[in-house]
Amino acid sequence: MAQPDNREQQIIFEFGELLSIIERLHRRLLDVLKAELDRRFPAKLNAVQALLLYNIGDSVMTAGELRSRGHYLGSNVSYNLKKLVNQGFIHYSRSLEDRRSVTVRLTDEGHHVRQMVEQILLAQCRTLEAERWLGVGDLNQVNEVLHTLERFWAARLSL
Secondary structure, eight states: OOOOOHHHHHHHHHHHHHHHHHHHHHHHHHHHHHHHHHHHSTTTOOHHHHHHHHHHTTOOEEHHHHHHTTSOOSSOHHHHHHHHHHTTSEEEEEOSSOTTOEEEEEOHHHHHHHHHHHHHHHHHHHHHHHTTSOOHHHHHHHHHHHHHHHHHHHHHHTO
16 A cells, blocks of 8 residues: 555645544533533533524424434434423424424523523624634635535535
8 A cells, every 4th residue: 555645644634633623613612502501501401402402493393304404413312302302492293194203393491592502602703703713704714614525525425
């Protein structure tokens, strides 16, 4: 097997760094949300659940759609949905056509949490811009690159 040249080594390094950063960013976001939630909802709601509520928003969808649309990244969506239903953040109903299928939507309390998460994220964005960490143009460039990577992987899945 041929040894990778310097360019190949560089791109492998940069790609690995990108993947590590994406994973760390998601964990950091969960840490920020957890800190805020602990102040506002001690021991009632975790960051993954709050982000799930945020991502559901005004939609009505099935648990499967939560994962397929990228609203939930974990493997235990059923567990978190059950907890959110039991705590009054989500209303669920079984499909009349397929009793195995459950649709979910936010309750008023779920919408309250969603608005709180939105306020936390908005405060983060304002601080990013005010302290000149990143502006809207920078975020747009990052999003373009990440969407390109997402399309690349989606295309590979369909081969």
